Every structure is written in C-alpha cells, then in structure tokens.
Amino acid sequence: MARPSLPLGTHGEIRYYGSGKRCIARTLYRDYDGVTRQIERWATSKAAAGRALKEALRDRLWVDTAAEISPDTKLQVVAEAWWLEFDESDASPGTKRVYRERLDQQIIPSLGGLRCREVTIGVVQRCLTAVKHNHGPSLTKTVRTVLSNVCKFAARHDAMKLNPVRETATISVKPKKGVAKALAVEEIKQLRALLTYDDRAISRDLLDLVDVMAATGLRIGEALALVWDAIDLEAGTVEVRSTVIRIKGQGLVIKPEPKTDAGYRTLVLPSWCKQLLKARWARSDLSWGELRLVFPSAVATLRDPSNVDHHLKDAFVWAGLPDITSHIFRKTVATLMDKAGLSARAGADQLGHAQVSMTQNTYFGRKVSDTGAADVLEVLNIA
DSSP: OOOOOOOTTOOOOOOOEEEEEEEEEEEEEEEESSSEEEEEEEESSHHHHHHHHHHHHHHTTOOOOSSOOOOOTTTHHHHHHHHHHTTTTTTOOOHHHHHHIIIIIIHHHTTSSSSSGGGHHHHHHHEEEEEHHHHHHHHHHHHHHHHHHHHHHHHTTTTTOGGGGGOOOOOOOOOOOOOOOOOOOHHHHHHHHHHOOOOHHHHHHHHHHHHHHHHHHHHHHHHOBBBBEETTTTTTEEEOOHHHETTTTTTEEEESSSSGOOOOEEOOOOOOHHHHHHHHHHHHOOOGGGBBSSOOOOOOOOOOHHHHHHHHHHHHHHTOOOOTTTTHHHHHHHHHHHHOOOOHHHHHHHHHHHHHHHIIIIIIIOOOOOSHHHGGGGGGGGO
C-alpha cells in the first residue's frame, strides 16, 4: 500500500547528514501546489542546520509563485498595493486625499521599512501612541483606520495571520466642551456692517459671500461651488448640488455632489438675500467665466475654500471677532431655527445633515429650559 501524501503545507521527518564544518538538515515538504519537494539547509553544526531548515520551512509556508505579497514583503509595498485598490473605489476625493496624507506622513515613515511578519500588535500600538503624542487623538484615529485597512489587505493575501491593528487600544476623541457657539442676530448684523468698511474684505469679494452663508448655512465649499443655474431668482431658491475640493495632481475641481448624499437640497432664500443675489447677477457679465460661478476668483476661476477660509478669518479678526470661523454661520442658522421652534429635522434639512443627531449635538445651541423643577423645589425654601 502506498504511503499517504503529506498534508498541504507540512513536512516530514528532518534528517541530518554530514559532520564537522558542513552538516546538512533535509526533509520533504508538500507545497500548496500539491508537489512534494526536498528542502535542505546546511550549517557548521547539526543544531544550526536544523534551525536554518525550520526557518526555511516557516517561510515556505507563505511562498506562492502567483503572489506578490508575503510575510517578508515590506509594509510600504503592501501599503502601495492597497492604495491602488482603494484609489479605484468610490470613496470621495477628500477621503482619498486625507488617507494618502496619513500614508505619506505617518504610516510609511514609521512602519514602511518593516516586513509584514514584523508588524506586531505591540509595534502598531507604539506607533499609534507616538502619533497621538505628536499630533493628537483625532489625526491618530484616522491613522489607525488607514493602517487597519492596509493590514487587512495584507491578511487577505496571507501575509499576516491577523490584523494587528484591531487588537490595539481604541482611540477616543473627546467632544469639545460647551454649547454650540452662535452669534446673536445683532452680532451678525454688526459683523456684516463692519465688513463694509474693511477694504481688504471688499477687494477679496467676501461681503456677498458672508451674506449668502448667513442666509443659508452653506458650507464654504458649497457656497464657492454655486453657479447661477442653481439659483432661481424669481422663486428665491438655491439648489445645493456640488462643492469645491482640491485634488492632488488636478487642482481645484467642482465635485458634482455635496459632502454627503443628504447635502443635495433646495433652500428657500430670505427676501433680503434674494435681492442681494439679484443685484449681484445684474453686476455679472461674461467675464465671470464659463462655469458661471456666483463667487468666482478675480480671473473667473474656482476659489480655494482653504484660502477663502483664511481670508474670512482675517476679516473676523479685523472686526474684533478673532475666535470665530466660517462655520459660525452654520451654527447661527441652526440656533436661530431652534429658537424659533423649528424641528431638528428642519435644521438637518437646511444644513444637509443625514443624521438629525448631528444637527442637535453639534449645531443647535443649548437653550435655557424651564423644566418645572424650580416650582417643585420651592418647598425647600427655609426663609
């Protein structure tokens, strides 16, 4: 009766030959293609030859002539292979940009030279701890997500037995303390009035932009992506359907969808904003560019949201409000709607949030509530 075949990925008895300065350790190993092959290693002693052979057998477990990734592949190579796959996904350009930055700035410099078999839970934990110390928990959380995707990719190719990132400590980002900061009606009016005296804000075409953001709660990228075709000046409505982003290698582009699916929305404009846009339309001409942008650059091209955000910050500092950002308009719109008794659902629809909880927790200012407790607790009066 024929001797049974070795199971795939296993070896037979190790035998030793020779002596002195050349000792050979030899065995039969059945590869994953089903072929049994003789494997041998030599060294100056029997023990050393045995260790060398066992290491070769361990490594051979992962040998696959069709695979490009193995436990001996460096993590940088795996990361780039994962990136080629991820870059073809339907993730947003903004997400791709952030993930690429985390690869280039944290993951590859810290771990790229390690082989997959060397990327242990402890190694990953120490890396994440260092990133958190240098850059804070928010960025570290993104690094952990990207690194987990890379290691998951390696595990799918049998280059890692498990995803070591999953076993590291979770990273919590504490929410900012305090209520949502919003400006009062008089503060918004005063800010808009002050900016009319700011020559730099006027030359940067910020006044109308501030008014539209205050009238709608649009994100800065959404406002800069507005085209005249999206505005119905007679009905007084604006359709939010895109945002301006920067893509590496392409520059500024209009992303043909807002930040989220819920970002698609048509908003009714207050009458004063409707009149402002009518006046702006009357001043526009063909020199405003083929894109027909409502807020183009001086040369009729897209404006960079990051640059405009810095310009707005300059204007706020000039107006004596150094602690606010362009997001103040979204918070103010939401808080005014809340104070007027409009629902959180209406606020989410106005701001383009998919989750009502996002509007409530992040954008609605906390009101002083008469819970009825004051009347009940009058019984404790000892006067």
